[in-house]
Amino acid sequence: MAEIIYMPKLSDTMTEGVVAEWHKKVGDPVKSGELLAEIETDKATMEFESFYDGVLLHIGVEKGKTAPVNSLLAIIGNADEDVKALIAGAGSGSEAPAEEKKEEAKPAAEEKKAEEVKAPASAPAAAAPKAATPVVSNVSNGRILVSPLAKKLAEEKGVDLSFITGTGEGGRITKRDVDHYVPYDAPARPAAASGAAMSESFVDEPISQMRKTIARRLAESKFTAPHFYLTISLDMDNAIAARKAMNSQEGVKVSFNDMVIKAVAMSLRKHPAINSSWLGDVIRRNSHVHIGVAVAVDEGLLVPVVRFADGKGLTQIGEEVKVLAQKAKEKKLQPAEWEGNTFTISNLGMFGIEQFTAIVNPPDSCILAVGGxxxxxxxxxxQVVPGNIMKVTLSCDHRVVDGATGASFLQTFKQYMENPVMMLV
Known part of the structure; x- marks a missing residue:
């Protein structure tokens, strides 16, 4: 009997997913536990295994397409089964992907029936720069080969089809070609009277799942949690000397960020009110210390978690952060590596930022912004002497943390950072 596989919920914040890659195609045999596809969530690209044995009978979401959680992803069953009723019963969520599949994978015989549009008459050589010459791979007998869906999308975007290279059969332009087209080679506007070439242009980039989640979660945090901010200056002379001494040992490499994580973790032990979460009906006081460390990636921001940071040494913290940051940039983090933070640190000091404020990262009640x-x-x-100063700003959710509580936490943190030997005893 055929079984429907739905788009899985692979993270606590995931509402929709993108199929990054299919490892099976329709008609292929599939075994339970075998890799079926790679799903891009709002935080990582994760491998998705089949739950069933059988044959892949239907793909509901094509590669590169987006679908909501619990929509039809695929159907696995016996080779001779009719799954039309299952597809119809899965709801409208599978209709769009199925239509896209039909659009993107028409047999060669139907490619010749694709709607054609007249190619524009060639303009004088001086009317456009050489780089803006229309492509010719998709032109047949003076007409541009383009699918109906691609033509409609191009009209909506105001894109000239003669400047798009088709990747379909015989150079045919598909919806994917229009989606990925960047008008960097569009003809420039006529030069102004002064002779200077002036033009206006822009590129609309599709919003990634990660960016959508960042926008939603931080907007909720900013507009539901009443923030207040506390800034303090740290004398880093002793920290600089201590780091230099530690790094002089073979095989040891400790960063200032590692020292900040350790100092925060130990401070949270003394101030459990900071290590708390607002849950609506209750305030949860966490007895464990899990530090989220914000990591910048190409599409936005990920926050891998150093678990039980208060019980780890500086070198162990440094090695763990390095591994987690690399996995974050490669989008290989697993849910257990990004969930469960009780406090977050955002460090922009390496970018030359002296001071900034950060938005609280739910479910935490505080986040520490670290400058250079x-x-x-x-x-x-x-005596007036040169000093090494680092400024940090604590953003607090006033529903959980009061001003005096936050100030007391920062005083303890300051003691650890200005006297690093205290973190070693």
Missing amino acids: ISQEPVVKNG
């Missing part, structure tokens, strides 16, 4: 170390004149023993 800068040399400034400071007063020590009645």
Whole structure:
């Protein structure tokens, strides 16, 4: 009996997924536990295995397409089974992908029936730069080969089909070609009277699943959690000296970020009110310390978690953060590596940022924004001397944390950072 496979919910914040790759095609045999597809969530691209034995009878979401969680992803069953009723019963969520499949995978005989549009008359050589010459691979007998769906999409976007290279059969333009077209070689506007070439252009980039989730979660945090901010300056002279001494040992490499993580973790032990979450009906006081470390990736921001950070040494924290950051950039993080944070750190000091404020990362009640170390004149023993100052700003959810509570936490954090030996005992 045929079985329907639905788009899985692979993370706590996932509402829709993108099929990054199919490892099977329709008609292929599939075994339970065998890799079926790769699904791109809002945080990572994850492998998805089949739950059933049989033959892949239907693909409901083509590669590169988006579908909501619990919509029809595929059907597996016996080779001779009729699955039309199952597809129809799966709801309208599978109709669009099925239509796309039909659009993208027409047999060669139907390719010749694709709607054709007249190619525009060639313009004088001086009317456009050489780079803007229309492509010719999709032109047959003076007409442009284009699918109906691609033509409609091009009309909606105002795209000139003569500048798109078709990747379909015989150079035919498909919807995918229109979606991926970037008008960098579109003809420029006529030069102004002064002789200067002036033109306006823009590119609309589709919003990734990660960016959609970032927008939704941070908007919810900013507009539902009343934020307030506390900034403090740290004297980093002792931290610089301690780091230099530690890194002088063979095989040891400790960063200032590692020291911040350790100092935060130990401070949270003394201030459990900061290590808390607002759950609506209750405030959860976490006895464990899981530090989320914000990592910038191409599509946005991921927050892998260093678990039980208060019980780990500086070198162990450093090695773990390095591995997690690399996996984040490669989109290979697993749910257990990004879930469960009780506090978050965002460090932009390496980018030359001296001070900033961050938005609380739910379910945390606080996030620490860390700036870079800068040399400034400071007063020590009645003398003005050069000092190494680092500013940090604590963003707090006022529903959970009050001003005095946040200030007390920062004082403890300051003691650890200005006297790193305290973190080693």
